[in-house]
Amino acid sequence: MKKSVIWGLGVLVLCLMGVSVYLGYFIHMKFGNEKEKEIPKEKVMQDLEVIPSPKVNIQDETTTKEAPLTFSNLVPEQTIKSPVSIVGEAPGRYFFEGSFPVMVVDAHGKVIGDGIATAQGDWMTEKMVPFHTDIQFEWKPIGMGEEPLPPTGFLIFQKDNPSDMRENDEEYRVPITFQESEDEKSVPSSKEEREKDGCVISGCSAQVCSDEKVLTDCMYKEEYICFQKALCERQRNGKCEWTMSKDISACVAQF
Template identity: 30%
Template structure:
């Protein structure tokens, strides 16, 4: 009877170890970004290589930026450009990108560590006193981010990303959107 228990326990132990090894080897956490026009997944692995390996912006990163061009367009800074503090961001975005005339901008290093957070604000048209952010049309925005320039570690921390987040007061994930612009930190 003792031998049978040992054999059964050994079988369960082997099965548990086998399942654990298979999960460890086969499990990969992925986030899929979708092209909202075609409902097809977009490969974003190029963002990591563009942000870490080189200051050049790959075609795939440019494609991801162009996917958002119907919602937000950043004029400054351009993707792959060298930035310093304080950084002024400018562009145009649909009024639906804002809430109460602002939306968050976040600066992260190559590893995703948040270096600074700020807000971009609606800039009224000086030629139109009735201009408002409460529209579905494009409106101007501008914002400033103050940050400490990260020190270089193994040659990679000079890369980073500026994230332009759609303001989502509802908190519902289906209303989330963001545009990520890869940058290089200057001195």
């Protein structure tokens, strides 16, 4: 009986020792290895490869592109009169069959003249090609109502595009100022300043020059714009009438 008890206790002790050894090994393998694998933060930062950020050249991104056309006798805001002769250089892509179109527009965007720029050398190249053009235009300082048309506009140099595909369109605009004629400079713009010798400007569109105010219907006619810078004064016949200068007469003749 005593031997059985002793053997039983021995087996129990051995089992407990085995379990203890197993648990110790398990704990060491699970938690001990993790501590060994843990790398100090400072070491990680030292081992990391530092890749410098690319520098952004702000000046390169904001630099204005060079003008595609250059001119020998034209600068922005230059005052011109008809006919105007222009000499310059344009990229070969602007030309087709050795030429490209040029337009003159007024402050309202209305085309008042056009011409053709002709290559003065080999145009089948990507390089700059010399060109020359002569353009005639007719600018009229007459706007709608009491507001005169400002003497400003644009010269538009258009890439010749025989394909008519919009993605191939290209143009270069140069702002210009139109030279007023002596007649235009001498005529004041306000209605009161244009009334001379007791004459009166009246009518719905300020189209009547008379000795007194005249009531009219308000049906508008395009030729009325011609009188927006005309003088209303007493003529040789003693009547109050519009003074028909060369420019006013040419304007009326259009309608």
